[in-house]
Amino acid sequence: MPDKLKHVTTELELIDRFAAFLLRSPDQLNRLHESDAELIRLGPDGLILAATTDGLVEEIDAGLYGDPELVGWMTATACASDLAAVGAAPLGMLVDVTLPAEADDALVAGLAHGLGEAATAYRLPVLGGDMNVAAGLRTSATALGLIREGRPLFRRGAVPGDRVFVSGPLGLGSAHALSVISGGEPIPYRPLARLELGQGLRGLATACIDSSDGAIAALDELMLRSGVGIELNRDIEEVLHPAARSAARLARLPAWTMLAGPHGEYELMFTAPDEQSDAVRAVGETQGATLIEIGRVVERPGLRIQIDGSQVELDAGEVRGLYRDSGGRVAEYIERLVRMVR
């Protein structure tokens, strides 16, 4: 969600440019963008290390996580959710914190407390880290996990006919960002990385990603990496979190726009064939996740959603790029977004 980047373009393009200079590890199982975490084979016995790093920079600068405890919680959740999306068992994390010069005890204690709560909830101990001082609070964390046997989950692998599931209602990420930016009623926002669900889905799901960058971005990645299309077969209202539904109504925005923003809710979005759907639901129940079946993978490329009983085609790539293309100007972004569906 950068509102800047004048001379260089998108994060994906930047990462591709970087990658052109770099040698690859022969032990890495995923290519660029193919999985939420990097996957490295550690030896001949099938042991796989999952590693992923995520920085909270734009989110903090945009004021999305005002409370230091939420910053700490989200620092852990962002990287833990990537472990979940590859189905890795948590090993631990390394945390980088850059504190502003004017940091007081409340900030330090709040960060540490939020981080500690998440570490306990996810069984993802803080193994170490680094601490620096500069203008502006920044955090980032690297999560490490293990897959002892079997295949990890990738973003690719979805097959036409597969059902599309999410691990919980969508739209809370956009709704939260909207409430913060518009100065409205705060929306309770404390996403949970779905580590146990992710582990249970290995061998059942054909493709998996988290909705950390918003639901439509996640759908777009699943489609791109598998070369397929997706049709949502439930009305948008039904897949939205109640708080996101209210937020949309309050702001007089169409419900579907709550899936569009670049700030997500860290649910898992995954595909599975018909014959695995009972097993998938059973895993969801065991892990306390309310799985929602939202659609089908289809051969014909593109994203089609259900609005008031009609099927609407949505350019997921354009939706994803719109915040950047609007130069981060929120009013312009929302206006252009709404105009995409008439």
Add this chain to the structure above:
Amino acid sequence: MPDKLKHVTTELELIDRFAAFLLRSPDQLNRLHESDAELIRLGPDGLILAATTDGLVEEIDAGLYGDPELVGWMTATACASDLAAVGAAPLGMLVDVTLPAEADDALVAGLAHGLGEAATAYRLPVLGGDMNVAAGLRTSATALGLIREGRPLFRRGAVPGDRVFVSGPLGLGSAHALSVISGGEPIPYRPLARLELGQGLRGLATACIDSSDGAIAALDELMLRSGVGIELNRDIEEVLHPAARSAARLARLPAWTMLAGPHGEYELMFTAPDEQSDAVRAVGETQGATLIEIGRVVERPGLRIQIDGSQVELDAGEVRGLYRDSGGRVAEYIERLVRMVR
């Protein structure tokens, strides 16, 4: 080297405060500050994962790495050197880059090129990372390594009677920082992480650390973690890099001050008993490192150095804290530093 931190105190104290909130991993082999990288047992067969994260924040803000290629090189070197100091074989790294909004192609290409060169030199492929946009360039990287059998190296474990070695001449980190800050003749600075040497030292060295925070900080850590003292038995001039010797003369500073600054040269500093010293030298020769024996571990706490043939006691803890205690004001720092030895 923060010149700030008003309400909170030192990095070590901050980390300790953080740690108080956090659960520990039962599989972690090192406690806080006991090793340059975190060490996690992966299974019953002795496989150990080494993981370490290092951010370049104060260094970039202080202008120490003006050239983007050097920023890229140092991003990799800082974390690779921590792998070296525990004796791990390199696996790969994850890189976080925060680009300023005004980043141009030369900055992006320079960073990527420096990083790519280091990745190749260290056989430490970039596995993935994260990219953000905000005010001010920042980089950090997490290095991952493996120890397949045997014990890792720790900062603790030095025993009175052990010899103290370094993997190359010291003082280049301070000399480089001095030249940048004083606007003098630039000093060639491109440290090399000693990954192969570190692996060769396992089973031979009793304790090991890198000199990333300066030589005296490294000596202080070795002493603190093992509860011992260290006596340097070579004249300071002999352990200094020639460029550091010249820089000290040019600035009319005592030679020993080149060991004192908080910016180091990423040499390994380690201890080994007499009976291992031939084996240690053989490893050094195999790995192309010019090992220098600089002193002895002694029972009596404290650091004693040789200046013009006389033994001088130096408060290593005070030296380490002096940059911070001087509020980051370089002139005041240097004046107070020089006054410490009369």
